[in-house]
Amino acid sequence: MRLAISRRSLRRLLVVAACCAAAVPALAQIDNGPAVEPEAMAALTRMGKFLQTLQSFRVKGDASTEEVLGQDLKVRYDTASTMDVTRPDHVRAEQTSDRRHRLVVYDGKTFSVYSKSSGYYAQAPMTGTVYELANKLESDYPVQLPILDLFAWADDQAKPPEIRMARVVGFATIRGVACDQYVFREAGHDWQVWIQRGAQPLPRRLVVTLTDKVSRPQYSADYDWTLNPQIAATSYQFTPPAGAISVPLARVKEIAVPRR
Template sequence: MPVPSFRPTATAAATMLLVAGQPLSPWALSAWARPDQGGAPTPSTAARTAADTIDPVAIQALVGMGNYLSTLKSFEFRTKATAEASFQDTDFLVHLGYEATYKVLRPTAFYVQMKSDRTIREYVYDGKTLTVNVPRQKFYAKVAAPPTIRQTVDKIYLDYGIDLPLADVFYWSENPVTDGITSAVRVGFARVDGKEADQFAYRGETLDWQIWIARGKAPLPLRIVITDRSDTVRPSYSADLFWNTTPALTARDFAFVPPADSSPIEVAALSGDN
């Protein structure tokens, strides 16, 4: 889910990776969220509060987090995540576990690996080319890419429907803005993996989401929870983020070498109707 609504729609289009039998990213942030405050308000009170509350402290927390991320020339983080999604177009909600690794060398390179029990995806961007590798199915695809991370994330979404998981981190570190937020509140103090944090909640056009931001001089996002209000079953995604802000990254970390037993495939661009 990017941060505010950086993208033209809140729902990602189908991607080329559907040929492997797995949807790519059910959790791209494209809007903002917020829970209700205090007690147990009636549905009408909850709806009114959610629509009307903008806490400047919650807005400034996002801006401060983005400003800090923008100072990092390189960073690396791991995630442990759970996606709650409907099962095969039914109203059954199933929980799917994911782990991920992100390596970023701003502004021209990233490596993202997503792993679950059933699939592995790798996204490698070297400043000129984006490669999507599916090692278990033994295929990969390459597309020409613009010279910056921000431009590349936008292009692959608009042209191919590839919605990188937690792409918001790229947006936050490039251009911290708060467009698209309709509600924002500070929930309160919290601890994430032993670290002191503040919990905030936001609402956008179709998504509610919460974020736990570390206290102190390094206001990093430590946990994210997202709920999709556009779906009647209200699927959700939650992830804890574990950071290294001083990684020793070089260009070799972003050089993709195809495995000997893998085959290249072509990427199908989205039609003009999407």
């Protein structure tokens, strides 16, 4: 049996900052540990508020996910992702690794997903924001938008999770960018975020550790941001490559998540 960090659990973690933007939780104390530090929670508030202001952006991410095989044998998988977004309802997301390549395109009216490794693509009419689209795809199909977790930080409708610990770790540099590092604890999860200093408090690195598993698998990602990029309207249009085979979206369950 394989154990991997649940994407649903990861997205739940990332909802924190948007919720903090509405109200910073009261000081809490946990056994054998410090109180939740207001400065750490305030950093999430600043980040969440800033992300809510972004209308057009490009995010590039390099991520690694650990899977746990039998006898607690850990295996690491690396992926690179690029997401272009024009809010509220346009997205182009591409995810690549040594074993697969997937493209997702959404223009507010039609959703398209293409798997280069299988040669299949699927399309369906859909409406709603990018975040609403992602929730629907995750609940109805095994389709995940790369780096979509970042949108949870800007979701002011999300329910705040219970933070058991929050600490300011201190200064750190991520790919030459000056940041402040913070660590948080929830039931079953420890997570860290590195937030850019200055007027643009963007998340630059994320590390999540599952603490309710003996093997403590981790998810980690570094993010590079471009704000207000020039994105051609045609980027949000999908044209099937020559030779690609159309299948019903219902079949995405079979073809959208190929073996690593």
